[in-house]
Amino acid sequence: MTTTPRTWASGETPTGATFNAEIRDQWNSVLDAWTAYTPAWTGATSNPVYGNAVVTGRYMKVGRTCHVRIDISMGSTTTYGSGGWALSLPFTSAATGSQVGDAHVLMSARIAGHINVGGGATVGQIFFPTSGSPHTLSWASATVPVTWAAGARLTIALTYETAT
Template structure:
């Protein structure tokens, strides 16, 4: 009987500890790791173990699978501070941009693409490098390189974010220009200056500022506000 009594006491104590751990009002303020299962449209995330936490302002661009810090108040309200850093501590994250043309028909094929971004609040800085391969196609219309996040809307359709750009005809000629992001879009375009030899002030296309072919390359750098 004594043994049974001790077992019941142990079980009740264990259950009390579990309930206390789940109840912020009992446990008090605390923090722990969590993995994002879903990202809400209301500024919250839900963890894989069912905790709904409101995101703090710096945690923009939340993604499923992020390992984050969540904290709970003494009254049981949860907040998510943001994701943990990965790798060797660099704030830059690699991603694979899309490559397209406004009129269709563009494909990277065996070309090369290298890109990364870093976030500071809702400010995104991105770098994209592109090298055309023998099976890369350029389609029709303006060429487009994908961004890691959709840009925020702007007050007027004529407004845009601007950055740097440069392309080269297989290393034989270089064309400086600018990169442009329109509000509400998820890509940038390259635009050559009017003074660049063989170019016109329009988006880079299959034959602008030169006829793109194997070994031609482009690089972009830009900072913009994300949606």
């Protein structure tokens, strides 16, 4: 609900309604509950399918800053597509800069990775380290960084600048 603040006139007497609209309602939008959304999950070659996965996506937008949390618990009917994975964002990112958030795999081990959001993007691409020294990042897929199976979890935490 964030709106552009009002321009006040010299000598103007504020009313209760004016204070509510300009102060209370603005703060309520900042302190509001997060909004649920289901991110689209795509693969570079063929798309994964959630099947009976448990998907929790939430975001909080304050001004042009968007905080996103995604948790996908893979199910027995989840399929993983082919090619690198991306998850849709609730809002298009700002046109400039690249923004990075955290990604984690919780399976037989916990593996830390990243979600990368390019300028003007509608999706974030997920990357995890591969073996070798130094570690390089590879695009997450059906077999990177693990061979995914029921019970595995992918969690995402991202804060990014939106276009509007």
